[in-house]
Amino acid sequence: MNLKNKYYLLRHGKNNHQAEKPDIVYCYPDNDPPCFLIEEGIKQVNKAGEKLKDKKIDIIFSSDILRTRQTVKIIGEIIKYDIDKIIYDVRLRDINWGIFGGKKKEEAWLFHKNDMMNMFENAPPQGENWSACLERMVNILNEIENNFQEKTILIVSHGDPLWLLEGYAKDLSKEELIKQRIEKGTINTGEVREL
Secondary structure (H helix, E strand, C coil), rough: CCCCEEEEEEEEECCCHHHHHECCCCCCCCCCCCCCCHHHHHHHHHHHHHCCCCCCCEEEEEEECCHHHHHHHHHHHHCCCHHCEEECCCCCCCCCCCCCCCCCCHHHHHHHCCCCHHHHHHHCCCCCCCCHHHHHHHHHHHHHHHCCCCCEEEECCCCHHHHHHHHHHHHHHCCCCCCHHHHCCCCCCCCCEEC
């Protein structure tokens, strides 16, 4: 895929939900109280900031959820980016697991019959499937591409949305996306990847 801009993807740093409730699905759009970065996550983000320091980031787009807001604030301070200019967009939020928010991940996967391909087709009640998540990520990417060119852009989001966006940019099929996820997982917390 030929892009007009240079992109870096960053997943938020590790948060309290991941540390304390690793087998529980996030609520949407966030837990109550909201998830926040833990010390390990802050260290991850600081390390990411050092990697981004010399990349000359022109624009930052971020999910509007607390853990991503905390992430971009740290990044902004490290790379000397005016945090008032960060563009927050609800389309960059994590996937919505609907009625499974706050429940065991096992229950959510049983709904999908433990079949990842099913995650593209069937949405949980009051939630979305991977195809809908991908569609909103493609929409924001296309919007950025239509409005900017030759910029260096940082997108800060969550595991599933970033995995889907990266796969789209690499022209991966659903089957290839699933194979990649099984073999490598999604982008790690605090990880920076060039798109």
